[in-house]
Amino acid sequence: MAEKPYHHGALELALSSAAMEVVRTSGIADLSLRDLAREVGVSPSATYRHFPSRDHLVARVSQLARESLAGALLGARDAVAATGALKRRSVVQFREIGRAYVTFAVEHPTLFEAAFTPCHIRLERADDPSAWIVLVEAIDHMVVTGAVPAVRRKDAPIIAWSGVHGLAQILTASVWPSGIDATGEIDAVLDGISRAIS
Amino acid sequence: MAEKPYHHGALELALSSAAMEVVRTSGIADLSLRDLAREVGVSPSATYRHFPSRDHLVARVSQLARESLAGALLGARDAVAATGALKRRSVVQFREIGRAYVTFAVEHPTLFEAAFTPCHIRLERADDPSAWIVLVEAIDHMVVTGAVPAVRRKDAPIIAWSGVHGLAQILTASVWPSGIDATGEIDAVLDGISRAIS
């Protein structure tokens, strides 16, 4: 077995993966280039062949976290049984997407935090399947099936996205006015969104 | 004039103020104990007499930012003219509070970011006038004037808070699906919230 090839071969991927692991278990604030380099078995400066700066690494990880969230939404949507009336089904799908959004944040708070961490770096590669698109599609679908009036089509996405994103943020934030029970609030907000876009 | 008294006299306040200035102009990520110490004209280790760690300083600044936000909400509420029907006035006040929340975030993005930055430190001193309380009071007031049905009293706060906080977060976040126009979206979301809690 090759002891230690001079070239790692897939350093960028290895670094991203190790970084995602750190984010999952610890949080994006604890990302350290030197730590990752150690983890992967490479010198600190080697990382600079793949990420111009720590901020670029952070931005990449944030992007991966966003894609992970989008994947969760898609999964929740596609898990809805393809039975019954189309109209009702479009409503259920939308609701499950919303629930998945908040659930993802609650179950993987560090990932969710990373997904929307403020970073001033502009990646050249754009996001793959944006969570935003999944939401807009679901709403468009509801408009088609008549579950949502066409008048609401324009504003419904920002209303729904705001409500769901805000709740997720609130449930995962550290500072709080008083203990808030997650499960109860989720349905309350989802109901509110339904009324708002009806 | 006293050249340089050995004791600063109000170091904690001076450090907090300098820190808030950095947050306002630069962002909470750029906070540095050594920088602040230099700014205030004190040795780096002096800061440790007032903040056990950098995280504590960050937590304090975050708290100050939250109080600043709460102040903006109070200001917006009290700026509503005390004329006309009570019912209508309670609705206008609620709407202005919501608008102020989002406006604060858009106009002072770094302060808003600081207000909800994730930090694992628990301050002993609790927040003074929480933004949450202002919101709940406004909703209670609407229930009293009959602008909001009593059935919604329980869920209205989390619905409104989620919508407004989510929109603020979305408008100030760095990564985006597409350019979003702030002013238009604010009214859309505020209208949505009104429908949701009616």
Next chain:
DNA sequence: CGACAGATGTGAACACTGTCAACATTCGTG
């Protein structure tokens, strides 16, 4: 008033970080 305890500030050090420049090795391609 004066001594003493506690609060507050200093200086020098440690371990750690991101980043860079000069150099070494390997890969792909003419």
Next chain:
DNA sequence: CACGAATGTTGACAGTGTTCACATCTGTCG
């Protein structure tokens, strides 16, 4: 096969949070 581009290494620099031993001041009690 040779050579340029891609990738990895070594060693350094400036900067950071944090700590410890020490200096200085402030208020309080006999």
